[in-house]
Amino acid sequence: MKVTTDFVTGSGKGITQLDDAHFALQMRRDKYIYENYFHFRIEFEGYSDEAIIDIYPDQDYLPQSRRILASHFSPATLWHSPQGPFTTDVGSWRPVPGHLVEWRRDFIRLRTWLVEHPVEYVSSHHPLTAANWLKMLQERAAALPDLCSYHTIGSTPQGRPIGYLRIGTGARRVLIIASQHPIETPSSWAVRGIIDYLTSSLPQAQALLEEYCFECFAHVNPDGLDLGNPCFNASGVDLFLDFGGAAAGDFRSVEARLLWEHAVAGPLALVFNFHCYMGGYHHQDPPGEGIYMIPDFEEVFSPQAARSYRMINDHVIFSTDAFSSRYRPSELSADNLCYQLARQHDVPSVFYEFNGAFSGPYRNTRNGIRVFVAAMDGLAQAGG
């Protein structure tokens, strides 16, 4: 039996073999809170019903990491897949049966299940490789050339394209982005759900495509994703917080600059910025999804855009699981994309946090559709 993390999107700081079929894996933190997420691979050599993998928080940040493990990450569903990040199949990742996972004070103990496959990937957040998120978009463009097209806004410092799928012939642009934090791939699955909805036979979806043009980015931090980073891109930048200097063209990351320049190249009707939380909240009931809004937004937007912003977000709040983390929206600071698009260009937005602990890829797609439909209803009711 072998346990590894040195594959694309794998994460883990160290693996120790304690016995024939007993391993200890250490998780890797790059920024406070963005920790205790993991993605590793098990190669079975024949049947074993005794294998144990102990998953530890980053030992360099104790006792904080241990506290976070206990408070916001347990219990949570863990996910396994024989193909892991190397398939675009929504049904690939399955829950690890709960009786095989023990949540302990200092680590998570995972016992192996009856082995059906010679290789299994195990993850807290069911990711795909950057290339596979793009493949998902490219395949849709190839299958529906009259409706969709694939584009990029440029490449990351490590040469990975940042691609998007354009759907619809309408004049009004809507931007949908996911996974500024690379680990937050449940939000990328939500984009997949929206693409499926928009390319369905539903008349209401087709009506949207006549009025709008949707630019769907499945993952905007491909370097961080493939490197297995929880929070940062390859240069140690948190893309979520790299927009404070947008008005002056001042960015620390190539990815944020490309995204901003693309966003403001033409008028925008609405922006979706999708993130994800991976655990249970100790202070609220499941499913732990959340909505973030700009505090004092009446002072940031024009009066009309402020009314639209409130209407759109009220639709999301009252039609989806948000805000289950607290009974109010969390607050967006001035250094993120939504705030700066509001401040500089009067563009309303939806900032929604999906959950990867209570929802796998399938349910992430469902929840993505609910958030999208609610927000588009809100935009229509706000008078566009």
Ligand SMILES: [Zn+2]
């Ligand atoms: Zn995030």
